[in-house]
Amino acid sequence: MSDHAAARASRAAAPAAARVAGMGETIFAEMSALAVRTGAVNLGQGFPDTDGPPELIGAAVDALRGGANQYAPGIGVPALRHAIARHQQRRYGIELDPDTQVVVTTGCTEAIAGALLGLVDPGDEVVVLEPYYDSYTAMIDFAGGVRRPVTLRAPDFRLDPAELEAAVTDRTTLILLNTPHNPTGRVLDADELAAVARVAQEHDLIVVTDEVYEHLTFDGRPHLPLATLPGMAERTLTLSSAGKSWSVTGWKVGWATGPAPLVAAVTSAKQWLTFTSGSPLQPAVAAALDAGDAFPTALAHDLQAQRDQLVDGLRAAGLTTYVPEGTYFATTDVSSLGWASGGDFCRALPERAGVVAIPSEVFYDDPDVPGSGRHLVRWAFCKRPEVIAEAVRRLAAADLRA
Secondary structure (H helix, E strand, O other), rough: OOOHHHHHHHHHHHHOOOOOOOOOHHHHHHHHHHHHHHOEEEOOOOOOOOOOOOHHHHHHHHHOOOOOOOOOOOOHHHHHHHHHHHHHHHHHHHOOOOOOOEEEHHHHHHHHHHHHHHHHOOOOOEEEOOOOHHHHHHHHHHHEEEEEEEEOOOOOOOOHHHHHHHHHHOOOOEEEEEEOOOOOOOOOOOHHHHHHHHHHHOOOEEEEEEOOOOOOEOOOOOOOOOHHHHOOOOHHHEEOOOOOOOOOOOEEEEEEEHHHHHHHHHHHHOOOOOOOOOHHHHHHHHHHHHHHHHHHHHHHHHHHHHHHHHHHHHHHHOOOOOOOOOOOEEEEEOOOHHHOOHHHHHHHHHHOOEOOOOEEHHHHHOOOOOOOOOOOOEEOOOOOHHHHHHHHHHHOOOOOOO
């Protein structure tokens, strides 16, 4: 075989580009497949097992039947962009021009992708809170950026201002923030956000803030958008979506808001990703946003009760468990049970107890650094109480020791 033919055969056998060759399937796909294969209760992937409000579903059906089935504008239908602007003004006092400061995306995942591809050049450093949502690291890599993690450590998962400052170098251009925080459930408070604002302004950094769980906080804790802090509106790109707060995660309708140049950068990137999606879903989400906060508020109330149900059950099963302040997720530490890693625990758990969870170690650059997440496990409580009760019953009956 000639050298040229051998090279062609090699490419055919392993065709993936270098940027994706080592990625493989996500931990969510792996663990959800394990749940299906074993018949386990899936407390891994974060999606609810009940639908959103009937009015929202009905509005989508009406839009489908009413002819909203062709391409929407790339930046989103006007009704949704205006509704997003009204939502930000009503809840937070943030004033936005819906024609230049709002873009609709295919879920917050595309908003993250568009932001990083549109704002990060090869070699730029991006400060990111760790543990992190896994698409952050993938898109930083796709953009050619360099990750600079700042670790939130158990038991309180607070942001250390000194560590944030130390992560910034003369090559840093962007901070990627997430609050309420997945996977820890931490809701950053005013002091922590003030530290982010100070660092961003002192070093002239852009901040991209993922706020998809903005409505889902517990125990009376408020969500405070970074863009509302003095000096931050002009340097903050805020991302969110309808999926979590209205229990329609499969709809994938998200958005980015902020200064027109930052929104334009997202739009420039996302037009080559999906360009547009969800035409009949967009007017339905607009109607939901304009209907006010009754559904998300009730959902947060229910999720708080489900959080307490799961946390109590995990503790009763012998797991060191931290109480989240928001989101869908609770975190446990399995080291006291003798496990070398959360990954080992989670892969054994379906056979041991008939339950699936997610090892948090995959959300760290180096989970073996002291205070990091080698022994942490994430559990989803966005499930019906009877599902949580069955999972807790199985855990209580199982031997969870290594």
